[in-house]
Amino acid sequence: MLMRVDSIEGLESCMAGTKAFRKSNGRPFITVSYAQSVDGSIATRNRQPIGLSGPESMLLTHEIRACSDAILIGIGTLLADDPRLSVRLVDGNSPQPVVLDTHLRTPLNAKLVQRPDTRPWLINAAGEHSRQFLALQRAGSMPILCDTDRDGKIDLHALMQVLAARKINSVMVEGGAQVITSFVNAGLVDQFVVTISPRFVGGLSVLNSNGIHFDANLELTDVSYRSMGDDLIIWARPK
Template sequence: MSLNEDIERWLVREQADFHSLRLGNSEARPHVTLSYAQSWDGSITTAPGRTVVLSSDEGMQMTHQLRSLHDGILVGIGTVLADDPQLTVREWTGADPQPIVLDSQLRIPASSRLCQSEHQTCWVLTTQATGAARSGCELIVVPGDDSGQVHLHKAMEILYRRGIRKLMIEGGAAVITAFLRAGLADAAVLTVAPVFIGGYNAIGPLGNTDTLSCPRVTTLHSRQLGNEIIVWGRLCYTHAAPPDTTT
């Protein structure tokens, strides 16, 4: 079985199991997959706001395959400002996921490619009820949390009501950290590139005082892709999580 087939079969099963286990749960939300590339020392870039390409062509193709397996793809405003991404499936066969930007202060430029797309209207999750409209974007006002950022649990409920059952998070670091801190990331697919950067890490402080309460990866899998290592698994937020018995 190829790497692409291996990851797809695993992820589709994880998504189905997640929703079957949550039937009747009062908090209906999407299954959330974190996916990003990092160096061997855990860096995703040399400094905040800088773009560093870490994935190979094969790794990028795998990322686009993952996009095709999700209803929506979410990035933070920092990623939009630094990379001006398209968030489409260009290197794989499949439908483009719904682009979503987490932008509490509504800083997304009207000139960004996500706002200029002719194919999809970008959803912008923001706390700014009186912000100016952006052509090509739909503003979705979400209550703020104690720090003035978009309340992630409420945002996930809104996305679920809008039909997003499978959500992929591509970054940046603040968004990845926020989803882990909130216990909202359910799976992770990590590309480890054969390079040391000594730069800016993908994960910031999670607020845990006990390592037993930190997010843990279960059902751990890994494969080599060229000179890269692809690691993926389910995320668990309790120390006494039952072992996975699937094969």
């Protein structure tokens, strides 16, 4: 299904079609969205977060969050950024937070765990009997068991079925590098929304070059561009 979106105004109607998408594909519609420098960095070399998005493109990020049923990050991002992943800059509901956390390394005092309005889903393979499982449950999160792949990471195809069974129609994947690389490798991207900030960072590359499995370049199609403040937004989908 083509879900081309090239304006904020079009976003809501785009996301409105995601229930039908889930029903026919057996998984949610997946938007991968991140901000990078012109040299393709999403953070500093030692994974310190940098405010890459300007105020206008940050609004767009919150618009996409508000139109998504779930927002997904890796434990690397949670540990580096301690994000809340809520919708604050626009009207709308905050999406269900989902963290890929195989070994349940999420700290009990993480802002996401402490949010009073939601119980983040911590996707893990640690098992119900691990001490951290119960502690995180009591602290306000919901650990959810999932199969792992041959690398011992969360199996993304299995996870998408878990999310679909929980009536999640759309997922916004916000990073970081390893998670984006895994979604690209798994062929689980329906739409990219990339913010390009006019600066060089020389930091953490968006695609983990050791981890790329696809042989050829991943070509994008239905590409549209839009400037927002000083940033350039690219909307596209994989060919």
